[in-house]
Amino acid sequence: MKVTKKQIFIVIAISFCYYLSTIKSIGQIIADHTFVDAYTNIPQQYIDSVKKRWISYAGESHSEAIRVGLAALEDSNAIYQVNVTESGTPETATSSHLRVSRATWGSFGTSSGWIYTYGEEDWFSNATAISRTKAGITYCNENGFRLDYFAFGWCWDPTATNSPGGTVDPELGVRWAGCTVNGTDGNKRWGLDAGDSILTGNRICTDSYLNATAEYINHCIENNYPTKVFFTTGPIDNYSDWASGESGYQQYLKYEHIRNYVKNSDFTLFDYADILSYNNAGQQQTTTWTDNNGKLNTFPIIHPENMEGGNIAHIGMKGAIKLAKAMWVLLAIEEGWPGTQQTTDTENPSIPENLKVTATGPASCNLTWNAATDNIGVAGYRIFRDDESLATSVSPNYTDNSISIGNIYHYTVAAYDAADNESEQSAGVVLNTNDTLAPSTPVDLKVIEVKSDEVTIAWKSSSDNVQVNNYTVYRNNQELNSATDTIYTDTQLTPQTLYSYRIKATDIYNNESELSEPLEITTLLNGVSEILNSNIKIIPDIDNGTISIYVDPAYHNNGFEIEIFDISGKIINRTNAHLGNNVIRVNNYPIGGIVLISVYNKQESHYFSISF
Numbered sequence: 001m002k003v004t005k006k007q008i009f010i011v012i013a014i015s016f017c018y019y020l021s022t023i024k025s026i027g028q029i030i031a032d033h034t035f036v037d038a039y040t041n042i043p044q045q046y047i048d049s050v051k052k053r054w055i056s057y058a059g060e061s062h063s064e065a066i067r068v069g070l071a072a073l074e075d076s077n078a079i080y081q082v083n084v085t086e087s088g089t090p091e092t093a094t095s096s097h098l099r100v101s102r103a104t105w106g107s108f109g110t111s112s113g114w115i116y117t118y119g120e121e122d123w124f125s126n127a128t129a130i131s132r133t134k135a136g137i138t139y140c141n142e143n144g145f146r147l148d149y150f151a152f153g154w155c156w157d158p159t160a161t162n163s164p165g166g167t168v169d170p171e172l173g174v175r176w177a178g179c180t181v182n183g184t185d186g187n188k189r190w191g192l193d194a195g196d197s198i199l200t201g202n203r204i205c206t207d208s209y210l211n212a213t214a215e216y217i218n219h220c221i222e223n224n225y226p227t228k229v230f231f232t233t234g235p236i237d238n239y240s241d242w243a244s245g246e247s248g249y250q251q252y253l254k255y256e257h258i259r260n261y262v263k264n265s266d267f268t269l270f271d272y273a274d275i276l277s278y279n280n281a282g283q284q285q286t287t288t289w290t291d292n293n294g295k296l297n298t299f300p301i302i303h304p305e306n307m308e309g310g311n312i313a314h315i316g317m318k319g320a321i322k323l324a325k326a327m328w329v330l331l332a333i334e335e336g337w338p339g340t341q342q343t344t345d346t347e348n349p350s351i352p353e354n355l356k357v358t359a360t361g362p363a364s365c366n367l368t369w370n371a372a373t374d375n376i377g378v379a380g381y382r383i384f385r386d387d388e389s390l391a392t393s394v395s396p397n398y399t400d401n402s403i404s405i406g407n408i409y410h411y412t413v414a415a416y417d418a419a420d421n422e423s424e425q426s427a428g429v430v431l432n433t434n435d436t437l438a439p440s441t442p443v444d445l446k447v448i449e450v451k452s453d454e455v456t457i458a459w460k461s462s463s464d465n466v467q468v469n470n471y472t473v474y475r476n477n478q479e480l481n482s483a484t485d486t487i488y489t490d491t492q493l494t495p496q497t498l499y500s501y502r503i504k505a506t507d508i509y510n511n512e513s514e515l516s517e518p519l520e521i522t523t524l525l526n527g528v529s530e531i532l533n534s535n536i537k538i539i540p541d542i543d544n545g546t547i548s549i550y551v552d553p554a555y556h557n558n559g560f561e562i563e564i565f566d567i568s569g570k571i572i573n574r575t576n577a578h579l580g581n582n583v584i585r586v587n588n589y590p591i592g593g594i595v596l597i598s599v600y601n602k603q604e605s606h607y608f609s610i611s612f
Contacts, residue, residue, distance in 0.1 A: 027266055028262065028263070028265065028266050028267065028268070029230075029268040029269070029330060029333055029334070030259075030262060030263070030268075030269045030271060030418075031268070031269065031270045031271060031275075031326050031327070031329065031330035032269075032271040032274040032275060032326075032418070033271075033274050033275045033277070033278040033282075033284075033322075033326070033377070034376055034377055034418070035275075035325070035326040035329040035330060036275060036278075036322050036325045036326050036329075037325075038329045038339060039080075039325040039326075039328045039329050041339070042328060042329065042332045042337060042339075043337065044079075046332040046335050046336065046337040047079060047080070047328075047332065048095070049332075049335040049336070050098050050328065050331045050332055050335055051081060051094075051095055051096060051097050051098050052093070052094070052095045053098060053099070053148035053149060053331065053335075054090065054091070054093075054098075054099040054100075054101075054145070054146065054147060054148050054149070055098065055099070055100055055101075055148060055149035055150070055151075055327075055331065056090075056101055056102055056103055056104060056147060056149070056150050056151075057100070057101075057102055057151050057153045058102045058103075058104050058118035058122075058123070058150070058151070058152060058153060059102055059117075059118055059119075059152060059153020059154065059155060060117055060118065060119050060153070060155040061155055061313055061314060062153055062154060062155050062156075062234065062235050062272075062313050062314060062315075063102050063118075063153025063155075063313070064102075064312070064313035065312055065313035065314075065315055065319065065320040065323055066100070066153065066320075066323055066324065066327060067084045067086075067100050067101070067102070068084075068312050068313065068317075068320050069312070069317075069319075069320030069321045069322070069323045069324030069327075070082045070084065070098070070100050070324040070327065070328075071084050072317060072320060072321050072324065073321055073324040073325060073328070076321075080098075080324075080328055081096065081097035081098065082097050082098045082099070082100050083097045083098070083099055083100070084100045084101065085099065085100070085101040085103065086101065086116060087114075087116055088114065089114060090103045090114065090145055092144060092145065093146060098331070101116070102116055102117070102118060102153065103115065103116055104118055104122070104133070104136045105135075105136035105139040105140055105145075106132045106135060106136045106139070107122045107129075107132060107136075108121045108122045108126065108128055108129045108132060108182055109122075111132060111135070112139075118152070118153070119155065119157065119181060120157045120179070120180060120181060120183075120209075121180075121181040121182035121183070123152045123209070123212060123213075124152075124204070124208050124209045124211070124212035124213070125180040125181065125182055125183040125184070125204050125208065126182050126183060126184055127184075128182075129182070129212070130212050130215060133212070133216060134215070134216060134219045137150065137216060137219060137220060137225060137227055138219075138223065138225075140227075141223075141225040141226070141227060146226060147225075147226075147227045148226060148227065148228065149227070149228050149229075149230070149331065149334070150216070150227050150228070150229045150230075151229065151230050151231070151232050151270060152209075152213070152232055153232065153234075153272075154232060154233065154234025154235060154272070155234070155235065156179075156234075156235060156239065156242055157178055157179055157180075157234065158177070158178045158234060158250075158251040158254045158255075159177050159178055159242035159243070159247045159248070159250075159251050160178065160179050160240075160242065161178070161179035161187060162177055162178060162179055162187070162188060162189040163177055163189075163247060164176065164177045164189070164246040164247055164250060165177070165189060166189060166199050166200050166201070167198070167199040168199075168292045169191065169196070169199060172250075172253060172291070173291030173292045173293035173294075173295060174246055174249055174250040174253065174291055174292065175189075175199075175246060175250070175292070176189045176190060176191040176196060176199060176200050176250055177189045177246075177247050177250055177251075178190050178250075178251075178254075180202060180204040183202060183204045184202075184203050184204055185197075185201060185202045185203055185204065186202075188200055188201055188202035188204075189202065190202045190204050190205050190206070190208075191205050191206070192205055192206045192207065192253065192254065192257045193205055193206070193207045193257075194207065206254045206257045206258065207257075209258070210231070210257075210258065210261050213229060213231055214267075216229045217229045217267070228268065228334055230267065230268035230269065230270055230330075231258055231261075231262050231267055231268065231269045231270070232258075232269070232270045232271075232272055233255040233258055233259070233269070233270075233271050233272050233273040233274065234251075234255070234272055234273060235272070235273070235276075235302075235314065235315075236248070236251070236252075236273045236276055236277060236300060236301050236302045237276075237302045237307065237314050237315050238301060238302065239314060243287075243301050243302065244287050244289070244301060245289050246289060246291075246292075248287065248289065248299065248301060249289045249291065249297055249299055252273075252299040252300065255271075255273050259271065268330070268334070270326070270327070270330060272323065273300065274300070275322055275323055275326050276302045276303065276306045276315065276319050276322065276323070277300035277301065277302060277303055278303055279303045279304075279305040279306070280305065282377055283303070284300055284303070284394060284395075285300065285301055285302065285303035285304065286298050286299060286300055286301065286394050286395045287299065287300075287301045294401060295401070296399050296401065298393050298394050298395050299394070300394065302315065302319070305318055305319075306318055306319030306322060307319065345375070345376055345417065345418075345419040345421060346419070346421060347374070347375045347376075347417075347421060348374075348417075348421045348422060348423050348424075349372045349373065349374035349378050349415035349416065349417055349421065349422075349423045350372045350373045350374070350415065350423060351372065351414075351415070351423045351424050351425070351426055352369040352370060352371075352372045352381065352396065352413045352414070352415050352423065352426040353369065353370045353426065353427075354368075354369055354370045355367065355368075355369040355411065355412070355413055355426045355427060355428070355429050356368050356369070356429060357409075357411055357429045357430075357431045358467075359431060359433070359466050359467055359508055360399070360467075360508075361469075361508055362404075362405050362433070362508050362509060362510070363401060363402070363403055363404060363405075364399060364400060364401045364403065365399070365400050365403060365409075365431050366397065366398075366399050366400075367383065367397060367398045367399070367400065367411055367413070367429075368396065368397045369381075369396050369397075369413050369426060370396065371396045372396075372415035372423060374415070374417045374421075376417055376418060376419070377417060377418065378415050378416070378417060379394070379416055379417050379418045380392050380393060380394045380415075380416055381393050381394075381395075381396065381398075381413050381414065381415050381416070382413070382414045382415075382416060382422070383398050383400075383411065383412075383413055384411065384412045384413070384414070384425060385400065385409055385410065385411055386409060386410050387410070398413075403431070403433060404433065405433050405434075405509055405510075406433060406434050407433050407434065408430060408431070408432050408433070408434060409430065409431045409432075409433070410428050410429075410430055411428060411429050411430075411431070412425040412426050412427070412428045412429075413425065413426045414426065433509065435465065435466050435507065435509040435511060436509075436511060437464070437465045437466075437507075437511060438464075438505075438507070438511040438512055438513050438514075439462040439463065439464040439468050439505035439506065439507050439511065439512075439513045440462045440463045440464070440505070440513060441462065441504075441505070441513045441514045441515070441516055442459045442460065442461075442462050442471065442486075442503040442504070442505055442513065442516040443459065443460050443516060443517075444459055444460045445457060445458070445459045445501065445502075445503060445516055445517065445518075445519035446458055446459070446519070447519070447521055448487065449489075450521060450522075450523060451523065452493075452495040452496075452523055453491065453492060453493050453494075453495065453523065454489060454490060454491040454492070454493055454523075455489070455490050455493065455499065455501075455521050455523065456487065456488070456489040456490075457487070457488055457490075457501055457519060457521070458486055458487040458488075459471075459486050459503050459516065460486065461486050462505035462513055464505070464507045464511075466507055466508060466509065467507060467508050468505050468506070468507055468508075469484075469506050469507055469508040469510075470482045470483060470484050470505075470506055471483045471484075471486065471488075471503050471504065471505050471506070472503070472504045472505075472506065472512075473488050473490070473501065473502075473503060474501065474502040474503070474504065474515065475490060475499055475500070475501055476499060476500050477500070477502070493523050494523065495523050496522065496523060497522065497523050498520060498521070498522045499520070499521050499522075499523070500518045500519070500520050500521075501518065501519045501520075501521065502515045502516050502517070502518050502519070503515070503516045504516070536549070536551050536552075549562055561575065562575050
């Protein structure tokens with residue numbers, strides 16, 4: 001539950017005040033997608049320094065991507081040498097390669113021994129987990145296994161087991177999901193902070209992870225251990241649709257909560273989720289979900305490129321290698337390489353261009369624009385309406401569902417980057433919902449098909465200064481129904497009965513056109529109409545088993561043709577009538593068949609079914 005930003009800040013400040021007062025300032029490091037390409041710039045001296053270290057990225061199945069990716073990176077470039085340990089006793093100190101594992105000494109389930117799987121129940125969901133994780137850090141550093149870097153490798157903990165449920169968060173518009181195995185209140189869904197326990201029935205939350213990780217950092221500092229503990233985000237692969245829809249959005253909010261905490265500290269974050277949302281071209285993959293408050297939200301999901309190359313810990317090898325590259329850059333910076341970390345980004349993104357607005361309904365419109373560029377990467381866009389900040393979007397589009405009829409709205413857009421450098425606002429566009437112009441009157445009504453109990457008609461699209469919303473169909477001057485397309489089928493009619501149809505167009509602001517000219521149609525006699533239109537007549541002779549097709553000679557000019565198909569669609573008769581021959585008589589017609597009438601000079605065709 002999100003009450004006010006001030007209250008949130010107070011909760012976090014109280015939770016971490018002790019740790020912030022004792023942890024030394026080591027400089028903030030956020031390893032995100034911008035780190036990936038920098039791995040080739042690491043000087044050899046820092047690569048050699050990293051090779052002296054051991055990192056334990058403790059986790060379950062997803063943490064394997066870090067280890068496999070690091071090994072694959074070495075296969076492609078031997079400079080980045082690693083040794084991965086998956087069981088037994090971890091390798092002791094060496095300077096020939098980076099040592100990588102997920103080993104911990106002990107877990108929630110056991111107080112001693114080398115453990116090679118670690119979940120939320122071992123890192124943050126209960127007091128025993130926190131106590132034993134600290135004891136494990138102590139054991140490593142005091143028994144010849146210097147632990148240099150330590151982090152928690154998230155699995156699907158923010159989404160799995162318990163799907164979105166409980167009470168909707170009134171501010172964020174989501175229901176929370178996730179699992180807390182061996183949690184204080186059991187295995188339940190969880191939110192952001194202590195206030196969300198009202199919604200989830202679970203005191204464990206994202207702040208529990210932040211608290212526990214801060215405790216481990218403080219434990220190392222208090223005991224002069226060399227271990228650097230860093231924060232992480234987790235998976236965004238869409239297994240079981242966990243990274244999309246409501247499940248994916250509430251997961252994104254949890255990761256954002258972690259990011260915002262680290263951005264306001266001197267801690268280190270390995271942003272697993274951000275790295276995997278981008279492809280090699282720097283393009284971020286996003287998805288959308290309309291929350292329970294009716295707001296359309298755009299948020300990141302794994303880029304399809306990062307699922308390529310085989311299934312490695314639920315992602316592809318391409319994604320695993322990206323993680324490995326970013327990890328090398330992070331560790332090199334921790335070893336003292338300035339990298340990009342000491343470079344202050346002050347360059348603004350380019351100004352978004354080609355902003356367009358399109359009304360999509362009486363209370364909504366869609367904004368699109370060309371993507372901006374940035375020296376590091378565009379993080380998102382701020383949308384302004386009438387010079388007031390309206391919303392943000394990570395992609396170059398936005399839907400405004402909060403407009404109303406009878407107003408004029410002015411929109412601009414600005415791009416911003418991760419350093420919060422903001423471009424100038426784009427050229428503005430105007431949406432006028434004070435529209436009084438009616439659409440054009442529908443024209444060219446025509447018959448598509450006639451049966452004994454239904455007819456299908458069509459007409460040309462109307463035009464409008466904004467947008468046509470729908471058409472109203474009238475039968476015998478009585479309103480019948482509405483249609484969004486320019487075709488309509490009227491059913492449950494009476495055989496051999498004359499009906500008159502007219503059409504009216506309405507735009508999204510409810511302005512109505514004039515009624516069209518009428519189209520008169522007579523339904524079939526037991527399946528055949530006397531009149532298809534004023535120029536073509538069908539004359540059935542039921543007693544003698546014949547059908548006569550008459551076409552006005554002034555209409556066909558130089559002839560017409562009929563083709564008769566049986567019920568399977570096989571043609572069984574084709575007859576021509578040329579100038580002077582205005583009637584074709586058909587004997588022994590197939591019940592359920594179709595007659596096609598082709599008028600030569602009009603280049604048009606008419607169908608009717610044989611059902612009497």
